[in-house]
Amino acid sequence: MALDRTSGFDMLVQISEQEINSQLAAAFLSGTVFPPSLSLPVTMGGATGTADINFQTPTLDLDRPRPQVGLTLPFAGSQLALTAPVPLTVAPLGGTIVIVDAVQIVSEAGGQAAVIDFTSGAPTVTVDFDAASETRLAPLLAAVGMSIAQAENTVAGLVLAQLQSTVQRVLLTPFIPVVDDTSPTTIFDLAVTTVNDLSAADRDCLAFGVRMSSDAGGNINNVTTNMIPAGSPSLVMMSNTWLLAKVMRPQVATSLGRPLTDFDTPLRLNRSIPAPGGTGTLTSLVAFIEGNRIRVDGRATASGTGWSAVSTFTFFVSLSIDATGSIAITTTTPTVATDVDLEWWVWLAGLALGGLFGGIVGAIVAAVVLAITESVVEGVANSLISSGISGSIGTFASIPLGPIGSRLAMTSLVLDDLELRGTISRAPAVPVRNSGSRTPVAGISFDLDAGSTSATPQPGTDLVWDPASGLTTRGAARLSVTGRTYGALDPLAISALPLTSTSIPLSMIPSFADLGPFTVGSRVVFGMRTGDGRLVRCRAWRNTFDQRLTLEWVTYDNPVAQLDLTQRWCVAERGPVEEYISADCSRCTTSEVAWRGVIEAWPRLAPFPIDYQWCVCGQVLEEDSGEVQGPDGPISYKLVDRKLCLRGQLGQTIDCEVCVSAIDARGHELYTCLTVLQPGEQTTCRPCVPRHTFELEFAEIATELQGYRPVFTPTGKDPAPIG
Structure with missing residues (x-):
């Protein structure tokens, strides 16, 4: 038995590189973690314009000296639009952007998170255009006297500037509450590093050390082995x-x-x-x-x-x-x-x-x-x-x-x-738009966007069942049969399918019977993209006894651009604490407190850079720092791009609305608000729990x-x- 496998920490958590990338792919699909595109102002050898970069699914690799990680951002369908000396657009452009930076723990408002922070340290950015893009760029670069290597270095510098000013950081965990108290089961501190497995299995992972108290030990540098x-x-x-x-x-x-x-x-x-x-x-x-x-x-x-x-x-x-x-x-x-x-x-x-x-x-x-x-x-x-x-x-x-x-x-x-x-x-x-199951007695048409059926094809029909021939798509809808189970076919898996087929012949739709204690036969599982571009998970079979079709489906809604606001609060100052026993036998403490909070804006599926405008308690914030008048007195604030820090006074209740307007690189505005209510007196009670x-x-x-x-x-x- 090895008592030091936690490297002195109270707890040790390891997450595999493969799992981190699965999570990144799912998060990117819904517009979190990283923007879908960047618009960069470009100046090269006298030519000026804008580079619009459209990203594909990012991946994280841990094959670096720790605690560094590599974030690879493939891009495709991008363009370089010049306005001077002559209007010119070079498209499509593709390639990869690789960002190498350290993973670290940051602390904010009583919480800690593991992040890749582009504003801390000096991340390395490398741009590599694919061969087809280099061919398209060659005449332009020759005209301005630049090589492809110089162009890639120029774009890398522009990307780095945008990462530091707009994206700022990539969260690898949400903010986890930490507290310095006497309880051995509340988290006091987190540490993070990477494990670069040099064996043929290449079992890299992220490792998190968890300390439950200030006197706990632990050295994250001693975590050198993947024990998953x-x-x-x-x-x-x-x-x-x-x-x-x-x-x-x-x-x-x-x-x-x-x-x-x-x-x-x-x-x-x-x-x-x-x-x-x-x-x-x-x-x-x-x-x-x-x-x-x-x-x-x-x-x-x-x-x-x-x-x-x-x-x-x-x-x-x-x-x-x-x-x-x-x-x-x-x-x-x-x-x-x-x-x-x-x-x-x-x-x-x-x-x-x-x-x-x-x-x-x-x-x-x-x-x-x-x-x-x-x-x-x-x-x-x-x-x-x-x-x-x-x-x-x-x-x-x-x-x-x-x-x-x-x-x-x-x-x-x-x-x-x-x-x-x-x-x-x-x-x-990705949210579910609709789902259903149908067992028609004859031919039937499915509008999977609306979740409806009709006897004959209608405008909007995506899939048609003909008992003589099988299933056929209509319009722009396409499908792909997969070997995955129905439950495992999530939106991320559907988006990875080719989705180029237009039919499933009758011979490929198997017979199936549910006999209660056991089943006989199988079912065909396939993914679809509807005529309106939505992803659908489908499963079909014919009844073993009467050959009637049954189709089950789940239609996922297209993620839309939206503006999310998150808030995190901690006690910045505490007054005298009063202890008492309540009428229901709970042990309670009460005290006046001063709150410190961080409100962070994150636009989903919006092209960067973003221009933000903040409003607190009905007052537009014009300066980077200052005070606004709240219902219970002045509230201090500090504004850093998409983060707003608020600080109240001892005993002050912060009760107001915080609103943000975000205008993306294409001029589209996103707007949202949240209500902040932090009472100036904090009461905590521990109920009497009967022993088992x-x-x-x-x-x-x-x-x-x-x-x-x-x-x-x-x-x-x-x-x-x-x-």
């Missing part, structure tokens, strides 16, 4: 020392009603204490990792007139992932060995040692399970995981790692530095004692007195 199991895109690993000493030890002490000083680290009882659940004495209790389980050993004693007994016990706690992705905690039946020393006149049956030690062991099992449930599962889930906790056992859903805050669906769990392996399920990046009840049953007498018999045979009645 083959076939899994991710891994979450918890330190044994942190798990036992910082998380379970305080909870076990509380559950047993003992001070923390009664237990040495990582988790060992250092003195004899009254045994819980019995009348004896607990002399030993230790927990440690053995194999892939938590092992708990203990020793208890009890004595009375004429007898004494010592009982040793061992049980294991296993953690597993159930079908819903929840962590399930199971314990083995405790192994109890009892050694009895008694005088000849004591009847063993009257001692009830099974019940005595059974109660002690049962209380220990309950304490350990409760510690894991409340601390490991609920505590970590509440701090690291963005979704809520359902029931006593939480679900590891939505671990916020990846460009679109993907959910980490755990599929297996191994204890050896508490290693959790899992797959990542991404939330849909654990019911354990044990035999009265351990197996080793079942052969004992009373020394004397009891009589049916007391002897009659003499005299």
